[in-house]
Amino acid sequence: xxxRIQAKWNEPLITDLGGTGRxxxxxxxxxxxxxxxxxxxxxKIPPNLPEVSELELVRHVVRLSQMIHSVDIGPYPLGSCTxxxxxxxxxxxxxxxxxxxxxxxxxxxxxxxxxxxxxxxQEALKMLTGFSAVTLQPPAGASGExxxxxxxxxxxxxxxxTKRNTILIPDSAHGTNPASAAMAxxxxxxxxxxxxxxxxxxxxxxxxxxxxxGLMITNPNTxxxxxxxxxxxxxxxxxxxxxxxxxxxxxxxxxxxxxxxDMGFDIMHMNLHKTFTGPHGGGGPxxxxxxxxxxxxxxxxxxxxxxxxxxxxxxxxxxxxxxxxGRVHAYNGNFGIILRALAYIYRNxxxxxxxxxxxxxxxxxxxxxxxxxxxxFIVPRAxxxxxxxxxxxSVLPLLNEIKVSANDVAKAMLDYGIHAPxxxxxxxxxxxxxxxPTESETLQNLNQIYEVLKTISDHAYSNPDLLQQHPLTTSSxxxxxLSLAKAPVxxxxxxx
Amino acid sequence: MQSDTGGxxxxxxxxxxxxxxxxxxxxxxxxLKELGLTSTMDLFSDVPSHLLLKEPIQxxxxxxxxxxxxxxxxxxxxxxxxxxxxPFLGGGVRPVYIPAFLEELMRRGEIYTAYTSYQxxxxxGMLQMVYEYESMIAELTxxxxxxxxxxxxxxxxxxxxxxxxxxxxKSTVVVVHPISPRRLDVLHAYTEPAGIKIEEIHAQGDYDIxxxxxxxxxxxxxxxxxxxxxxxxxEAPTYHGVLSSHVDEIxxxxxxxxxxxxxxxxxxSLGILRPPSEYNADFVIGEGQIxxxxxxxxxxxxxVLATKFNRKWIQNFPGRLVGKTTELNSDNPGYCITLSxxxxxxxxxxxxxxxxxxxxxxxxxxxxxxxxxxxxxIQELAQGLMDRAYYLANKLNEIKGVTAPMYSPFxxxxxxxxxxxxxxxxxxxxxxxxxxxxxxxDIDDGCARLIxxxxxxxxxxxxxxxxxxxxxxxK
Numbered sequence: 016x017x018x019r020i021q022a023k024w025n026e027p028l029i030t031d032l033g034g035t036g037r038x039x040x041x042x043x044x045x046x047x048x049x050x051x052x053x054x055x056x057x058x059k060i061p062p063n064l065p066e067v068s069e070l071e072l073v074r075h076v077v078r079l080s081q082m083i084h085s086v087d088i089g090p091y092p093l094g095s096c097t098x099x100x101x102x103x104x105x106x107x108x109x110x111x112x113x114x115x116x117x118x119x120x121x122x123x124x125x126x127x128x129x130x131x132x133x134x135x136x137q138e139a140l141k142m143l144t145g146f147s148a149v150t151l152q153p154p155a156g157a158s159g160e161x162x163x164x165x166x167x168x169x170x171x172x173x174x175x176x177t178k179r180n181t182i183l184i185p186d187s188a189h190g191t192n193p194a195s196a197a198m199a200x201x202x203x204x205x206x207x208x209x210x211x212x213x214x215x216x217x218x219x220x221x222x223x224x225x226x227x228x229g230l231m232i233t234n235p236n237t238x239x240x241x242x243x244x245x246x247x248x249x250x251x252x253x254x255x256x257x258x259x260x261x262x263x264x265x266x267x268x269x270x271x272x273x274x275x276x277d278m279g280f281d282i283m284h285m286n287l288h289k290t291f292t293g294p295h296g297g298g299g300p301x302x303x304x305x306x307x308x309x310x311x312x313x314x315x316x317x318x319x320x321x322x323x324x325x326x327x328x329x330x331x332x333x334x335x336x337x338x339x340x341g342r343v344h345a346y347n348g349n350f351g352i353i354l355r356a357l358a359y360i361y362r363n364x365x366x367x368x369x370x371x372x373x374x375x376x377x378x379x380x381x382x383x384x385x386x387x388x389x390x391x392f393i394v395p396r397a398x399x400x401x402x403x404x405x406x407x408x409s410v411l412p413l414l415n416e417i418k419v420s421a422n423d424v425a426k427a428m429l430d431y432g433i434h435a436p437x438x439x440x441x442x443x444x445x446x447x448x449x450x451x452p453t454e455s456e457t458l459q460n461l462n463q464i465y466e467v468l469k470t471i472s473d474h475a476y477s478n479p480d481l482l483q484q485h486p487l488t489t490s491s492x493x494x495x496x497l498s499l500a501k502a503p504v505x506x507x508x509x510x511x
Numbered sequence: 512m513q514s515d516t517g518g519x520x521x522x523x524x525x526x527x528x529x530x531x532x533x534x535x536x537x538x539x540x541x542x543l544k545e546l547g548l549t550s551t552m553d554l555f556s557d558v559p560s561h562l563l564l565k566e567p568i569q570x571x572x573x574x575x576x577x578x579x580x581x582x583x584x585x586x587x588x589x590x591x592x593x594x595x596x597x598p599f600l601g602g603g604v605r606p607v608y609i610p611a612f613l614e615e616l617m618r619r620g621e622i623y624t625a626y627t628s629y630q631x632x633x634x635x636g637m638l639q640m641v642y643e644y645e646s647m648i649a650e651l652t653x654x655x656x657x658x659x660x661x662x663x664x665x666x667x668x669x670x671x672x673x674x675x676x677x678x679x680x681k682s683t684v685v686v687v688h689p690i691s692p693r694r695l696d697v698l699h700a701y702t703e704p705a706g707i708k709i710e711e712i713h714a715q716g717d718y719d720i721x722x723x724x725x726x727x728x729x730x731x732x733x734x735x736x737x738x739x740x741x742x743x744x745x746e747a748p749t750y751h752g753v754l755s756s757h758v759d760e761i762x763x764x765x766x767x768x769x770x771x772x773x774x775x776x777x778x779x780s781l782g783i784l785r786p787p788s789e790y791n792a793d794f795v796i797g798e799g800q801i802x803x804x805x806x807x808x809x810x811x812x813x814x815v816l817a818t819k820f821n822r823k824w825i826q827n828f829p830g831r832l833v834g835k836t837t838e839l840n841s842d843n844p845g846y847c848i849t850l851s852x853x854x855x856x857x858x859x860x861x862x863x864x865x866x867x868x869x870x871x872x873x874x875x876x877x878x879x880x881x882x883x884x885x886x887x888x889i890q891e892l893a894q895g896l897m898d899r900a901y902y903l904a905n906k907l908n909e910i911k912g913v914t915a916p917m918y919s920p921f922x923x924x925x926x927x928x929x930x931x932x933x934x935x936x937x938x939x940x941x942x943x944x945x946x947x948x949x950x951x952x953d954i955d956d957g958c959a960r961l962i963x964x965x966x967x968x969x970x971x972x973x974x975x976x977x978x979x980x981x982x983x984x985x986k
Contacts, residue, residue: 021633025843029643029882040610040883042892045970049894050901053920056754056784062651066885069612076879080621082636087620093629100531101624104576109807110614113587118600119809120950122938125596128589129808139570154662154810155868157855168704194855194865198673200704203860241558272555273562288868295626296872297637298831299660300811303868316700342696345603345665346809354583362579364572367528369564373551374534380554381542401554429633437629440856457533458542489632492838494845499836503849505656506642506649509820510835 016463016470019089019432022081023490029075030507033067040069082490083297084434090460092382094405094437094449095189095237097267097289099375102362105292105355114354119346123330130329133320133347136304136357143360143368144283145276146306150315152348156264159284159303160195160231162316163260165340166282166307167229168199169314170258173338179228179257185214187237187441192262201228208443212238212396214248223251229258234278235268237441237449239379239402249279258282258311266290267453268376268403271369281308291356293349302352313338318347374454375404378461382406382452385465389472391416395444405451407444408436413472414446417479421446424471426493427485431467527575591942597972598947599903601924601963602750603664603691604800604809608966610883613803617876627831627871631847638846641833641871644878651781651881651889652795653788654817659831659848660870661814664775664798665694668744669701670829670864671794671816675742675771676707677827677863683708685726687718687745687761689753690775692953698744710740715954716918716926718745720757727764742771747787748780751952752900752921752961759790766791778802778815780922782884782893794818803880804873813873828853829864831871892966896923899964899973906977907962912984917959929958929984937983944979 067075084091091098109115117129137149153159164182171179182196185206193203204222209215213236230252234242242248249259261275261283267290269275275283287293287302295301307315313335321332363371383406387394391413394406413419425435425448437449452461475482486492504510529535534542543551555563574582598606617623621636628634628641645657661667672684684702686695686709695711702709712722730740743765748754758774765772773794774787779801787795799813800806818824825832834849855862884892904925907915912932916925927949929937934951937958941948949960964973 026636026639028639028646029878030646033885036887038885038888039612040880040888042884042888042895042966043608043969044891044895045899047898047902047970050897052783052897053754053756055756055759056920058781058783058785061886061890062782062786064647064650064884064886064889065882066887067882069883072879072883073612073616075882076616076622076640077619079636079639080616080619082634082639083621083625084630084633085621085623085625087624091626093626096626098626101620102531104579106618106623107580108583108587110805111584111587112592112594113584113590115805115807116592116606117590117808118598118606118806118947119604120600120602121590121598121808121947122942124939125591125942125947126808128586131586131589135571142568142570154666154812154870155866157865157867158662158666161865165700165704189867190855190857190859190862191865191867193860194858194862197860197862198701198704198865200706241555243557243559246559246562271568272564273558274564274568277562286868294623294872295868296623296811296870297625297634297641297875298627298871299869300872301868341700342693343666343700344810344812345663345691345693345697346812349810349812350808351805351811358579358583360570361572361582362574362576363528363531364574365567365570367526367531367573368570369567370526370528371532373554374532374539376554377539377542377546377551378534381546384546400557403554425630426632429630434633435630455531455533458538460533486632490635491632491843491845492840494631494847495836495839496847496849499834499847499849503820503825503832504835505645505820505832505849507646508649508655 016431016466018430018488020488021490024078024082026075026078029065032071032075033065035066037066037068039067039072089432090456090464091434092436092450092452092464093434094451095264097451097453099292099453100455101292101294102359105358108358109351109354127329130320130331132354132357134322134329136353137320139357139360140285140304140306143270144306145274147309148312148315149304149306150319151304151353152316152344153303153305154344154349155299155301156284156286156303157191157195158343159305160191161198162305162343163282163284164196164199164201166311166314167258169340170311171228178226181226182228183222183230185232187443188233189262189264192231196231212240213242214244216244219248223255227255227257229260231260231262233262233265235265235403238396238407239405240397240400241403245278264289265404267372270372271365272372281311287352287356292359293352293355300349300352302349314340316340316342371454378452378454378456379404379406382450382461382464386468389469391472391475405449408448408450409444409446410448411446413475417475419475419479419482421448423482424448427471427482428467429486430488433464433467527573593967596942596945596947599949599962599976600947602950602961603798604806604812605963605965606806606967607801607803609803609805613879613883616879622875623872628848635846638833640875640878642835642846644874645833647878647881648815648817651778652817653786654795655820656818656825658816659833660874661816661830661866662870663812663814664796665697667796667814667816668694668698671773671796672698672702672707673705674827674829675773678824679741679771681739681741682706683710683740685740685743686711687723687743688712688714689750690746691750716751717749717753717755718757723761727768731768740770742773744773746775748777748922751918751926752924753918754920754922762791777922779893782889799873799877802877804876811870811873813870813877825850826853827863830866830869895966896964899968900925903964903973907980910981910984913980924961924963926952926959927962932958934958940983941979944982946976946979
């Protein structure tokens, strides 16, 4: 396998570039009288921002951009993040003046197109998931979880049911689940997984009591396994008066093939930046719409987009304001991402989304079968059960036999131009590599990922110590993260 | 169901979405053969069969790329852009002129198709840009630690309130009006489930300093064990635009009693206004959209949160932080996400926030914008906004039936009052003539509106607005 060499520019900080009086963006000065500030409000020392020319700034950013691994650069099998291709048409659409320049408090009469996008996106997501109502307000998946747990709270309180203060969450869940539920004021009861990586039904049943507000579960779960007892689980939660929440982080594994509502869920969040190609932006923005069954619709954040067919008019509906949980964003969430997602959904149609899901699942299983063959790698739990969009491998044998860790393997992958999988997650698998190739990767790329892992394994067994040195051909080597945590430098102002 | 697609139906019959798939139908067959399967749906054999849909879901599409382009263009045209109706809308976000170089740079797929820098060795460019953003916001606010991003100003307020309560182990937050009703809504949603009490001091224009003094004096007289105020929040300028002369007093009153202070600011104003560090604010929040990010109907935005370095506070800080270090085996500088033990992926239910995916791209955009402005640019921009606002207010005030401003001094936003007209009438008549006359305010009984200027407004736009108001008010 050939190594790839990432750009290494040794680019200085922007704050160390520039000179005195160079200009990049010169704001327009109007011929208006200059107003004097009240003396007590005057800034005495002007902010010390860099003074660079336009080209200087452009080169700086272009150089830095070359030191970022991204989907547009190479394979990015980061499990549970669904790093699929971000179609360029979506970027064009999001920048149409009629979308990008509109103020969120524009009167409805001049922002019909914005509300129409919201309405269409609500409708499309309702059709896909089967839920009765969808809010697009949560600006990320975790915000959707927060909304979901607030809905549970509002529902039980509206029923006068004040003792339901716990939420059941499997131990394989993303960290955001317990964090969101805790933010909404709940206690967390962790459900253990069984030897097959699915919810342990005995432990689950033992956890059921009258304090349970609901269950949050990811399905397919973080091992990429479809929870076989999901209907039974949801039914049992309903029997004790609880609500069921689906974390849609892994929706790409079932989208267009299974409707979440049919599994018995009451609430679900979707990640438009995962399943529906909102670009991940180096960490965000995302978008985390929440779908609910009819009885929970009145608690959704305000407002919802609505359509008056008689007058062919779109409007913001505040009708449920009195029962609503309120707002989790000052406006209506990440419109730009919702727009891209809608473009992707329409481009595919129901048929295309289904195909995308199928190929994502095919790619994951194809790669899993290859990875299983590599010496020192195993795919623990649920032997013979197909995974959905992702699978979790473990390099525990590598660690036990030759002291090479999942982190070492991850770092070595970087030298071959492949982003590392999600490592050490889920917590229930030791030395985990969580691999999600997505439907975007070609057969060659899948084979390449396999070849790289195999090469790393070969190298590891022939000279395990060398593995610690990776990465070598990236823009930086391993970093001193420990010193930073001990004595943080979080801005140039803190530099000693 | 609104499955109308603008009167358009796809003309293409065969898989227009194939361009998004890495695997061709032929390759799919080849892979199935290798896996010993006959159909890809065999990979769903573990799923109860009644859950599997037999047919594709009937949403609109599939469309070819050009069909899609045309459909969305058509919908976009239903919104009135700046060329048709000039908005004087702010309230936290506002339209900004986006320099061409900035737009070009932000179109780079290397930047926008990456995710969180979990592997710093291949993400140095992203991490450095976030660190640069943090450094420039620190410079602007006079703070040291800057969140790599929260969702928006509203959620930054929610997070800040919760953080102040965690730090002080108290559970009341005082909100000094005027603040944005939208941000107040978010604050309620964030704090209510944590049992945090929000105590509001209502006012119009400027803060009600007498009420604040009274509240703090009474609070000081209480038994220590009954003192439960964690923090206080005010906006400067206020939501009604006012640059109050009371900020120093509010902060020192609060600090005398161990109450933390969060201030919400207009980040561009800090080009010429005293940074919050000078009046000793503990936490600074604001909306980073105005730092060169497209307004995009209200999202994606950029929640800014900054503070001084204090171990205890930082342990309670929400969201990601990027720091500067060196390579393990050299002195070369390097950047990485740090102090992650506060975060949800490690601490789970004990995390300081549930935030994971954030608004990094907007922070990167803001950093480039600030660097592009530089020291001089940000001063000129801030001064230019203030000059526009004063010019506009003075001209409006000359019109019979208009009071502008209702409160002063102000920065880029002011309240104007229109006599003998309803919000709806004013709005409709103005829109017909090509302007949006600000945001309606719920003050007094009359028609008071928050008028906001932006750097997209040229003098002709301001004069046009004045003429329109003159026509509408004296028809």
